[in-house]
Amino acid sequence: MAPVETFDYELLLERAKKKLPTTLESHDRFQVPEADVMIEGKTTVIRNFGDIVDALRREPAHLLGYLLRELGTAGSMEGRRVVFKGKVAVAQVADRIKNYVDEYVLCSECSRPDTKIVKDGRILILVCETCGAHRPVHVKKQVKAKEAKEIEAGETYDMMIEDVGKKGDGIARKGNFIVYVPGTAKGSQVKVKIEKVSGTVAFGVRVS
Numbered sequence: 001m002a003p004v005e006t007f008d009y010e011l012l013l014e015r016a017k018k019k020l021p022t023t024l025e026s027h028d029r030f031q032v033p034e035a036d037v038m039i040e041g042k043t044t045v046i047r048n049f050g051d052i053v054d055a056l057r058r059e060p061a062h063l064l065g066y067l068l069r070e071l072g073t074a075g076s077m078e079g080r081r082v083v084f085k086g087k088v089a090v091a092q093v094a095d096r097i098k099n100y101v102d103e104y105v106l107c108s109e110c111s112r113p114d115t116k117i118v119k120d121g122r123i124l125i126l127v128c129e130t131c132g133a134h135r136p137v138h139v140k141k142q143v144k145a146k147e148a149k150e151i152e153a154g155e156t157y158d159m160m161i162e163d164v165g166k167k168g169d170g171i172a173r174k175g176n177f178i179v180y181v182p183g184t185a186k187g188s189q190v191k192v193k194i195e196k197v198s199g200t201v202a203f204g205v206r207v208s
């Protein structure tokens, strides 16, 4: 009878859940440590800067450079802290760190932070170690969503090969997309049929 089976099933499910490692859940939610910002005299200090870059797995100097640019202030690292000249609003610091995470850390496909930045020619690409997606950095998610139709699989476009990647494939650009086209030379003008689009990276073949 059905009720008996249901009961057994629930029991099994319950037992299975208990056996799951607890780290699985906490691992799923990615959290950047909240910036611990203090005004000290005429300076503003991020006291846990070291923890933040550790969690993001990015170079401290890279995040610092970004913050200085975005906040329009001077500052430097002192141990695991960052000291800005002048007073900076706490909310502003938190907001810029969030922007940095969106731009340089999170995968735009699966939203996971397990990514690394690799260089291909002059282009910086964010590669996701979880789902394998890649996208050029400096392309924000909102922009990507809005211009997602600039390139569609199955369509053919006239393109200029601007660069050649590490593996010898030609690289063209269209809007926010970069397109890999094997067997093309830098500087050539080609017709490209798009075979696959992954994030804001597309792969095409030369058709003429």
Ligand SMILES: [Zn+2]
Pocket (backbone or CB within 6 Å): 107, 108, 109, 110, 111, 112, 128, 129, 130, 131, 132, 133
């Ligand atoms: Zn991903």
